[in-house]
Amino acid sequence: MDVSGSVGSPSRGRVVAWALWDWGSAAFNAVIVTFVFTVYLTDAVAADEESGSQALGIALAVAGVFIALLAPVTGQRSDAGGRRRLWLGVHTGLVVACTAGLFFVRDDPSYLLPGLVLIAAGSVFFEIAEVNYNAMLVQVSTRATIGRVSGFGWGMGYFGGLVALTIVLFAFVQPDVGLFGVTSEDGLNIRVVALFAALWFALFALPVLLLVPEAPPSGESARGSFLSGYAVLARRLRDMWRTDRRTLLFLVASAVYRDGLAAIFTFGGVVAAGTFGFSATEVVIFAIAANLTAGTGAVLGGRLDDRFGPKRVIVAALAGLILVGGALVVLPGKAAFWACGLLLATFVGPAQSSSRTFFARIVAPEREGEAFGLYATTGRAVSFLGPLAFSGFIAVFGTQRAGMAGIALVLLAGLAAVLPIRPPGSEEGEQQDEAEEKSHP
Incomplete structure (x- = not known):
C-alpha cells in the first residue's frame, strides 16, 4: 500500500515508523485491557465475576476522569514547547512499566487492587501518549495523503492486535506447558503474557521515537503553571462555540459514542468469560476473529x-x-455471543473510521493540526461514561449481562446527539457556517 503519496510528502519510512507505534500499542489495548489480562483479573483474581467486573468498571471510570482532566492540557503544552515526541516516549515508557508490573499480580483476591491500579494507571498514561501520537499524524502526512496514512495506522493497530493475540494464544494461553515451560499454576501463563505485551509495545514504539523528528513549537508559550493551560483551553472552546459550532457539537457527540465503542472492546472479553462461559482460549480466539471483522468492517x-x-x-x-x-x-x-459479538465488531470499524472522515471534512484547513489534537483529546474526555454505565448497571441489576445494556445506553445517547448535526457538504450546513462566521468576525 502506498501511504506516502505525492512528491514532497514525508518518506514512507517515517510513515511506517509512525504506524508501528499503533501496531505495538495493540499489545496493551487488545491483550491487556480487552481480551486477556482483564479477563484474568475478573475471572481468576477476583472473588467472583460480578464483583470483579464491577471493580474493573470503577477503576476504568476513575482512570477516565484523570484522562479528562489531564490529556487536553498535557497535549496543548507539548505542542507549545515542541516536545511532542519526547512526551510520547515518556508516557509510552510508563505504559510499558505498568504492563510489566502486572506480572506480579497472582490469582488471589488480595492482588485484585494492585492489578486494577496498574491497569487504570496504564490506561491514563496510554491515552496521554496517544494524544501526542495522533498529533504526529500531520508530521508524517500531507493534506492529500492524511486519510491514507491515518487508515494505514488504524489498520496496523488491528493487525498488530491479531498477531499479538495469536502469539499469546499458542505460546502461553492454550498449551498445558507453554513457551519457556510456563504453566497455568498461580496464573503464571497469563502473568507472563503481561511481560510479553510490555516487550512487544516497547519494541515497536522505538521506530517512531528514532525516525520521526520532533515537531517545532507552535509559537505559543509553554511557560506558566499547568493550571493556566485550562484558561487557554476554555478560550479556544469559547471561540469555537462562536464561530465553528458544528465542529464543537460533533466533538461532543462523537466523544460520547466513541466511548461506547471503546467500552464494547474493553468489556467484551469479560462478558464472554463471565456470562457466556468462554474459556481463556475461547476468549482469545474470539478476539482474533473480532479484529478481523472490525478491520473488514472499517474497509x-x-x-x-x-x-x-x-x-x-x-x-x-x-x-x-x-x-x-x-x-x-x-x-x-455461546453461539449467540459469537454471532452478536462479531456483528458488534463489524459495526465498530465503520463508526470509528467515518467519525474521523466526518471531522476531517468540516475542519478549516488552516486549523487541522489543532483540531485533530482536540479530536483526540475530547474522544477521551468522557471516557468514564462507558465503564461507569457498565459497572452501574451491574450494581443496580446484579448481573454482568446488564452491563451491556449500560453500554448500549451510552451509544444511544451518542446517536441522539449526532442526529441533529449537519453532515459535511450539505448546502444548509455551509450556509449556516457562513452565517456564524459573519455574525462573529
Whole structure:
C-alpha cells in the first residue's frame, strides 16, 4: 500500500515508523485491557465475576476522569514547547512499566487492587501518549495523503492486535506447558503474557521515537503553571462555540459514542468469560476473529462513506450496535455471543473510521493540526461514561449481562446527539457556517 503519496510528502519510512507505534500499542489495548489480562483479573483474581467486573468498571471510570482532566492540557503544552515526541516516549515508557508490573499480580483476591491500579494507571498514561501520537499524524502526512496514512495506522493497530493475540494464544494461553515451560499454576501463563505485551509495545514504539523528528513549537508559550493551560483551553472552546459550532457539537457527540465503542472492546472479553462461559482460549480466539471483522468492517465502511457520506455510515453503524447489543443482553448461549459479538465488531470499524472522515471534512484547513489534537483529546474526555454505565448497571441489576445494556445506553445517547448535526457538504450546513462566521468576525 502506498501511504506516502505525492512528491514532497514525508518518506514512507517515517510513515511506517509512525504506524508501528499503533501496531505495538495493540499489545496493551487488545491483550491487556480487552481480551486477556482483564479477563484474568475478573475471572481468576477476583472473588467472583460480578464483583470483579464491577471493580474493573470503577477503576476504568476513575482512570477516565484523570484522562479528562489531564490529556487536553498535557497535549496543548507539548505542542507549545515542541516536545511532542519526547512526551510520547515518556508516557509510552510508563505504559510499558505498568504492563510489566502486572506480572506480579497472582490469582488471589488480595492482588485484585494492585492489578486494577496498574491497569487504570496504564490506561491514563496510554491515552496521554496517544494524544501526542495522533498529533504526529500531520508530521508524517500531507493534506492529500492524511486519510491514507491515518487508515494505514488504524489498520496496523488491528493487525498488530491479531498477531499479538495469536502469539499469546499458542505460546502461553492454550498449551498445558507453554513457551519457556510456563504453566497455568498461580496464573503464571497469563502473568507472563503481561511481560510479553510490555516487550512487544516497547519494541515497536522505538521506530517512531528514532525516525520521526520532533515537531517545532507552535509559537505559543509553554511557560506558566499547568493550571493556566485550562484558561487557554476554555478560550479556544469559547471561540469555537462562536464561530465553528458544528465542529464543537460533533466533538461532543462523537466523544460520547466513541466511548461506547471503546467500552464494547474493553468489556467484551469479560462478558464472554463471565456470562457466556468462554474459556481463556475461547476468549482469545474470539478476539482474533473480532479484529478481523472490525478491520473488514472499517474497509467496507470507508467505501460506503465515499458513496453515501460519513454521517449516514455513523448513524447506521450506531443503530446496528444498539440493536445487536440489546439482543446480546437477552439471548443465551455461546453461539449467540459469537454471532452478536462479531456483528458488534463489524459495526465498530465503520463508526470509528467515518467519525474521523466526518471531522476531517468540516475542519478549516488552516486549523487541522489543532483540531485533530482536540479530536483526540475530547474522544477521551468522557471516557468514564462507558465503564461507569457498565459497572452501574451491574450494581443496580446484579448481573454482568446488564452491563451491556449500560453500554448500549451510552451509544444511544451518542446517536441522539449526532442526529441533529449537519453532515459535511450539505448546502444548509455551509450556509449556516457562513452565517456564524459573519455574525462573529
